Every structure is written in structure tokens, then in C-alpha cells.
Amino acid sequence: MVKIKTKDEIVLMRESAQLVSKTLGMLASEIKPGITPLKLDSISEEYIRDHGAIPGFKGLYGFPNTLCTSINQEVVHGIPNDQPLKDGDIISVDCGALKNGFYGDQAYTFMVGEVNEEIKQLIQVTKECLSFGIEQAKAGNRIGDIGFAIQQHAEKYGYGVVRELVGHGIGKKMHESPEVPNFGKRGKGTKLKNGMTLAIEPMINLGTKNVKQMNDGWTIVTADGRPSAHFEHDIAIVNGQPEIMTTFEYIEKVLV
Numbered sequence: 001m002v003k004i005k006t007k008d009e010i011v012l013m014r015e016s017a018q019l020v021s022k023t024l025g026m027l028a029s030e031i032k033p034g035i036t037p038l039k040l041d042s043i044s045e046e047y048i049r050d051h052g053a054i055p056g057f058k059g060l061y062g063f064p065n066t067l068c069t070s071i072n073q074e075v076v077h078g079i080p081n082d083q084p085l086k087d088g089d090i091i092s093v094d095c096g097a098l099k100n101g102f103y104g105d106q107a108y109t110f111m112v113g114e115v116n117e118e119i120k121q122l123i124q125v126t127k128e129c130l131s132f133g134i135e136q137a138k139a140g141n142r143i144g145d146i147g148f149a150i151q152q153h154a155e156k157y158g159y160g161v162v163r164e165l166v167g168h169g170i171g172k173k174m175h176e177s178p179e180v181p182n183f184g185k186r187g188k189g190t191k192l193k194n195g196m197t198l199a200i201e202p203m204i205n206l207g208t209k210n211v212k213q214m215n216d217g218w219t220i221v222t223a224d225g226r227p228s229a230h231f232e233h234d235i236a237i238v239n240g241q242p243e244i245m246t247t248f249e250y251i252e253k254v255l256v
């Protein structure tokens with residue numbers, strides 16, 4: 001069942017969302033060739049705990065870390081390791097935090113050093129997909145309108161839209177109803193209403209849409225080994241319109 005949030009609950013959710021955004025902003029200045037995902041993980045955990053929250057992913061379904069760090073052909077759910085990042089890599093960092101009983105959840109694909117043009121475009125288009133999806137998250141629309149907008153934009157570039165993993169409702173639980181696929185049909189699925197809070201998160205592949213799971217039981221990689229990008233915002237539907245609770249502002253003021 002979809003849990004509708006009150007205005008007061010949305011205020012609390014925005015606080016959790018903003019903390020995750022600040023954590024990613026803090027990471028933006030650390031992500032460069034030579035740093036390890038494990039180091040990013042440990043400074044993120046410290047940052048979240050220092051701000052009166054707890055990491056949202058650590059222990060969730062048994063996941064071992066604060067961040068999911070997914071590099072190049074890894075789509076999502078990568079486990080931070082001690083392999084230093086290299087010039088030309090991309091790293092999708094997904095972060096969650098639990099504060100005041102509510103979760104925040106956000107992802108951003110960072111470039112490490114100088115990345116080739118083909119991959120830069122994938123990243124740019126995936127971010128645009130997120131914006132187009134959010135635009136559709138209005139009261140009266142349906143879940144399928146979000147997925148349709150995302151899929152249509154990605155496929156214009158010949159990219160693969162991952163089917164197996166989807167966005168979700170978010171609140172007192174990290175994953176609530178409804179599922180928010182990154183593909184779909186206009187006018188289909190759950191009707192959107194004021195007070196719904198959703199994590200919208202396109203996962204877009206340069207090549208095939210097909211993915212597989214690695215032997216670690218977590219990491220999802222593209223079936224063809226080509227790169228993948230992932231961006232995620234938490235939104236609340238307020239006065240009929242999508243209000244973005246997370247922000248890329250802290251990241252992007254570091255990156256420019």
C-alpha cells in the first residue's frame with residue numbers, strides 16, 4: 001500500500017534527503033584517480049553519523065556498507081573495495097541515510113579525471129532522463145508516465161534502459177510502494193497523489209539493457225560489459241507538483 005505523507009513528515013524527509021545530498025557533495029571533492037571506494041565509504045559513514053543519522057544501506061537486506069559504489073560496467077549495488085579509481089573511470093555512488101525515522105536515498109554518477117565523449121553523453125542523458133521523469137510526477141498522472149518519459153529519452157540515443165531494477169516509494173522504509181520503473185506506458189499504473197514520496201532513479205546503459213549479477217550476490221553489471229550511469233532524486237508531490245527533496249547543488253558547486 002502507498003503511504004501518503006503529511007506536510008510535517010515531508011519536512012522530516014527533506015532533512016534526511018538533504019543530508020544524503022550533502023554527503024555526496026562532500027564526496028565530490030574526494031573523487032579523483034587514486035582514491036579507493038572503501039575510503040569514500042568510510043568518510044561517508046563518519047559524515048552521516050556526525051550529522052545525527054545512520055547509514056541507510058548498511059545492514060539493509062544484509063548489505064555490508066554505507067555506499068553502493070558501481071564502477072564503469074557496474075550498474076548498481078557495487079560493494080566498496082580497495083581498488084583505486086583510475087583516470088577515465090566513472091563511479092555511480094548511491095547513498096542512503098536514516099534520520100528522524102525517515103530515509104533519504106540519492107545517487108550520482110561521477111567522472112574520475114578525464115572521461116571520453118561517448119561516456120560523457122551517457123551521463124548527461126541519464127541525468128536528463130531523471131529530470132524528464134520527475135516532470136511527470138504530478139498528481140493525477142500515473143507511474144507509467146514517469147517511466148515512459150525516461151525510456152523515451154534514453155532510447156532516442158540507442159541506450160539500454162535497465163528493467164530488473166526500479167525506483168520506489170520511500171519514507172519510514174527505504175523501499176515502499178509503489179515501484180517506479182524507468183520504462184512504461186503513458187497513463188498506466190498507480191495514480192499519483194499529493195503526499196506521495198518517490199525515489200526516481202534511471203539506470204541507463206550505453207549498450208544492451210540486459211544485466212547480470214556478480215558472484216558476490218550484490219553487484220549488478222551490464223551483460224555486454226559496457227558502461228552504465230545512475231542518477232536518483234527523492235521527490236514529494238506537493239500541491240500537485242513534484243518537489244525535489246534531494247539536490248545536486250552540493251555536488252555541482254564542487255564540480256564546476
Ligand code: MG
Nearest residue numbers: 094105106107
Ligand atoms: Mg539509491
Ligand code: MG
Nearest residue numbers: 105199201232
Ligand atoms: Mg533508491
